[in-house]
Amino acid sequence: MYELLILGTLESRNMSGYKLGQVLETTLVPRRKISNGVMYPILNKLATAGDIVFVPAKEDARGKRLAQITAQGREHLHQMLVTPVAIDAKRESLYHFKFKGMASETLAVQLQILNEYKAAVLTDLEIYQRVYLHLQENLAKAPTSRINALKWGIRSLELQIAGSETKVKWANQQLADLGSADVNGGDHQND
Structure with a gap:
């Protein structure tokens, strides 16, 4: 579920795991805290799958890395966007995630x-x-x-x-x- 929002958010710009966590927190219905222990395993899973890569931040001397969506990640995002949403407790969050990620869709x-x-x-x-x-x-x-x-x-x-x-x-x-x-x-x- 979180992969949908992360990939949709990365369509607009590269982001750090911290910033992606903040986006996720504010989009979840109901709102809840997302820890690094939740966020970074998801990012690593997306990177392992080839949906994102980590690139150095241009204006950061500390070696900060930003997540960047790949072409494969865009295709994965598209597949998640066109997949029907189940009628369950996560439905409202999933639709909010879809709304954030559908700007580049037809x-x-x-x-x-x-x-x-x-x-x-x-x-x-x-x-x-x-x-x-x-x-x-x-x-x-x-x-x-x-x-x-x-x-x-x-x-x-x-x-x-x-x-x-x-x-x-x-x-x-x-x-x-x-x-x-x-x-x-x-x-x-x-x-």
Whole structure:
């Protein structure tokens, strides 16, 4: 999973392992700390596979080395970008990684990734809305002892629904910016 973000980040410029770790930390959903013990084995694995090489930093007398993507790494990145994302706990992070790495891809691949993301979010949104309505119905006939728990369940779903609606709006904007005709679906889910 991390290889996708690392190779996508290296498409724009060479970076040190430290800087790549910072990029990874800020892109993960939810955000978490990435140690050198995690980052450098991944970089070494990518180097061994021929996806990156280490080059000396031009303005560093200490011998600092930067990771640089290779042609093979670009092909590996492309393969990861066009691979469908599983519906699991890592899905949101994987899509964020794809978004950071797809700038050099064709318009067709960019549209594919955005449409797949939007479809996944719309599926989530539909489920959240169904459960929300179910909880609302239960709230009306719930015993007093369950009302507070149901209200907090509803509030939690309102957050998930709002987040999903925002993601759909964002995806639609990206599709529109790319000139895609496929920006409908999800715009009026809650009107």
